[in-house]
């Protein structure tokens with residue numbers, strides 16, 4: 001229970017640091033993080049109100065109060081039930097300063113935010129991911145362990161999939177193999193299985209379909225899922241039988257960009273330096289305009305969460321932060337290459353949570 005008290009305390013402190021009066025969280029990964037309570041988001045309002053100068057309160061539908069009370073952090077906060085027919089937004093308004101600043105989690109239904117704005121016309125609402133982006137960024141030791149297990153299970157999935165036949169099979173068959181293997185290796189479920197073969201690999205988030213994979217194709221494999229509440233996300237690019245023309249040079253650039261990005265990681269370094277280090281390699285190789293996305297994203301209770309590894313993010317790296325390093329080069333009509341590992345910042349450098357070989361792998 002104390003971990004949730006600590007986390008709500010930290011959220012309150014972060015509000016004070018950001019000149020925010022309160023932080024409100026509807027059912028979402030943030031509520032799960034702060035309270036261990038994970039109900040589905042619904043039309044009836046459930047809202048955790050964390051205030052900088054008062055104790056936290058959970059506004060909850062009366063019929064769900066027993067569920068909330070039984071949650072890991074439920075006994076550590078005041079629960080205020082509301083019954084159908086009462087305006088729950090009025091209940092929330094009694095907890096907040098009428099002219100204050102309130103940070104709201106990104107996953108808050110528009111109906112709820114509009115209800116809150118109606119009950120609190122003087123309050124300025126802000127996006128919590130903008131004003132409190134660091135809330136979940138530094139992981140606890142057991143969170144790091146869960147991410148390590150998820151990474152190892154994704155690595156085992158890759159180790160198995162490269163032993164399967166690619167040539168003559170459809171992308172969506174390989175995607176189904178990836179999904180099955182993720183679960184076999186311990187994931188609760190697979191959340192995404194991108195298989196981009198040949199020209200389809202140039203579409204970074206390609207939805208695997210009926211294209212039959214041929215010898216000489218490059219294939220981008222980007223897959224992950226949830227294990228013990230935390231996510232895996234890794235990408236390897238393989239070739240079938242041998243490389244298509246011009247591929248090896250592109251692969252080398254992405255391989256070295258990924259290594260350069262990871263090598264830039266240590267505590268205190270502004271996050272944008274990781275993006276710059278990776279991007280310098282692809283630029284020097286002549287592909288500046290074909291690396292068309294940020295270098296990475298935080299990962300934890302969500303697949304994509306702060307911190308984002310992007311130019312302009314000057315947040316210093318801290319031990320315990322976890323994120324992806326995933327440069328890519330995409331040549332329309334030909335192929336794509338992406339290599340992605342999840343990493344954790346350590347007290348003096350970096351730990352890769354994905355260990356499967358990054359060197360070019362030829363499959364059959």
Ligand code: ZN
Pocket residue numbers: 222223233234235340
């Ligand atoms: Zn990915």
Ligand code: ZN
Pocket residue numbers: 233297324326340
């Ligand atoms: Zn990713």
